[in-house]
Amino acid sequence: MIDQLHLQNLKAWRDSGPVQLARVTMLLGSNSSGKSTLLQSLLLLKQTVASPDRTIHLNLGGDEANDYFHFGGFDAVLARGAAAPRQFSIALSFDRPESERVRHGRFACSYGQTTSGAVAIQALELSTVARRFRAVRRERGAYAIYVDDEPRPRGKGPQLAPERSIALPAEALALLGSDGTHLQDLSLALRRELEGIVYLGPLRRRPERDYVWNKTAPGEVGSDGHKAIDALLANALLPSEHQGSVLRSVSHWLQRMGMAEQLSVRAVGRSGRYELLVHHDGVVANLRDVGVGVSQVLPVLAVAYCAPPGSTVLLEEPEIHLHPLAQAVLAEVFAEVSQQRQVQFLVETHSEHLFRRMQTLIARRQTSTAQCRMLFVERRGADAVLVPLDVDEFGAVRNWPQHFFGDAMGEAREQARARAQRLREVTGG
Structure with a gap:
């Protein structure tokens, strides 16, 4: 689990401060306030780790087939008016299961621009509760490698340049000797944390009338949810001890939402094609023929049950x-x-409605403020500012931003005033 995130000079974030994350973290705020950038910073690292070029320092995107987001050039990422040195940074800490060799880790990296316009790491720090490793950029692309608080670097040179933002090359690991093994374990734990990020964007694909299933289960549902139905087909049709469990869970929540009683899968002819059927109020219809809400929420429910345990799901x-x-x-x-x-x-x-129900769940003790955090993002001038909402054990918010969800009491007062005025006009009073 990613338990803390810190952005500096990244788009609208001059300095987010340490953003504490929970098992469920809700980001609220007006449009273009900077909420999406918090999620995008994690996608930026995820697509960098997935890059086929291990020497890349940061993958700003551009490959529509493989990248999650195209961030543009360095200047598009750097906060406007950022003071010298022109750098932005991303830091995060994570907590892995007890079975992992590295349970707690921290990553912090600052990025600058070379004279050729490329993005280059200026300083990389990887640490656990016991050890700390740093790679610091020097002149002409050389990097100095430091361990813990040692005043002198273990080595220096261009061959020690970091790879994919999260690791040091084999030359650096050999230089560090036994410490290199610890660093390698730390980099692997961080890599797994980033690879475990699953993203579902706001624009989900409309459903097809039927689907070809190749008898495999997709790794992810896709950022637009286009593989969600494939995941449901795989769970329904692949023999296993968990066969049908995802379909049943999704059906359960659709029933709770009042949108369907059940989902089922039916073969279409003998061509290896299948359709997803929605059962509601005694009517069985193809997914394509029901309200758009069902098809839009299916990827959300599918990813909740298809993401491997330990994953971080960005929605x-x-x-x-x-x-x-x-x-x-x-x-x-x-x-x-x-x-x-x-x-x-x-x-x-x-x-x-989502936010208010979460308050109710806290009041009912079905979750807690330790398990769920509410964060409000607002703009102050050109800068994004984070306001953690102070929620008590009964779900009440002590520092709710004024009028974000509108002024319900004010609307009620205005309706009463208007009603009274109209009654006076009718009665002539």
């Missing part, structure tokens, strides 16, 4: 196209699945 606007009750039930999905399956959710949302 943007999971409530899109859902009616109020369904939006509220999403809070129950995140709270329950995060505890049962040990999956972390970072959720960017504008839904008052």
